[in-house]
Amino acid sequence: MAPSKLKIALLQLGSFPTKQAAIANALTQIRSAVKDKGAKLVILPECWNSTYSTDEFGRSAEKIPGGETSLALAKIAEELGIWLVGGTYPEVDAGKLYNTCAVFGPKGELVGKYRKMHLFDMDIPGICTFSESSVLTPGKEFLTFSVEGLKIGVGICYDQRFPEFAAVYRQLGVDFLIFPSAFDTYTGPMHFELIAQARALDNSMFVALCAPARDTTKDYVAYGYSTLCDPWGRVLCRAGEKPEILSAELDLTLLEDIKKKIPVLKQKRNDVYELVKKK
Numbered sequence: 001m002a003p004s005k006l007k008i009a010l011l012q013l014g015s016f017p018t019k020q021a022a023i024a025n026a027l028t029q030i031r032s033a034v035k036d037k038g039a040k041l042v043i044l045p046e047c048w049n050s051t052y053s054t055d056e057f058g059r060s061a062e063k064i065p066g067g068e069t070s071l072a073l074a075k076i077a078e079e080l081g082i083w084l085v086g087g088t089y090p091e092v093d094a095g096k097l098y099n100t101c102a103v104f105g106p107k108g109e110l111v112g113k114y115r116k117m118h119l120f121d122m123d124i125p126g127i128c129t130f131s132e133s134s135v136l137t138p139g140k141e142f143l144t145f146s147v148e149g150l151k152i153g154v155g156i157c158y159d160q161r162f163p164e165f166a167a168v169y170r171q172l173g174v175d176f177l178i179f180p181s182a183f184d185t186y187t188g189p190m191h192f193e194l195i196a197q198a199r200a201l202d203n204s205m206f207v208a209l210c211a212p213a214r215d216t217t218k219d220y221v222a223y224g225y226s227t228l229c230d231p232w233g234r235v236l237c238r239a240g241e242k243p244e245i246l247s248a249e250l251d252l253t254l255l256e257d258i259k260k261k262i263p264v265l266k267q268k269r270n271d272v273y274e275l276v277k278k279k
């Protein structure tokens, strides 16, 4: 029988002046999440090893697998025998740049990679103007994998704003959707937790948003507040602004519990409306 609990950790990582220092810090925090908190699945934030800026993507991009970040993450996943959702770092492939999340398994294997599908193009004059699409190519593939019987899907930050995106993962049988994220300090307080709860409730699934810690010396100031919701849409735990290991135990019995008590997933009126995933 599949276990009914899973220990996980969301690492709200601080920022560092160099990629090498960011990687060294991530390895220390991953070790601590596993050794001190017993996590079997560890999640890193969006763009945790470089500055989050369109100028930086090309400069710090690497091959996945093969680049220095992927090599370090694969090695530590194997050393600790854990599942590692490697947050995001810029990927270069055939001359194109992607915002990519690589997932590693307990033998250090690359389970798969997910490339951000909805690029973050937002223009709130004087507050936040960002155009990922000016330098990045959007992905088109979903990524799922299973940990001890729990089916997991991956999205990245802005992807969480699209209900259809999460609903496709629901159709794929996903019960835990993970978004490495880096909301800004304007939309973060309004939307971050609300979206996590909405996607969790819409789809009767666990939702994790793992963010970098706030650093007000940066041009792009990340919000922080990594958040984990259960399938009832309740916030199980949230971080503050500072670097933090947010650890939690998922009670997987909640998945069947809500599906039985509030059977919306079975009551979809596919005779009237339908979600279609294109090839």
Ligand SMILES: O=C(O)CCC(=O)C(=O)O
Binding pocket: 046, 119, 120, 156, 157, 158, 159, 161, 181, 182, 183, 184, 187, 188
């Ligand atoms: O949707 C938002 O408000 C922020 C999205 C974002 O920061 C991102 O996609 O990196």
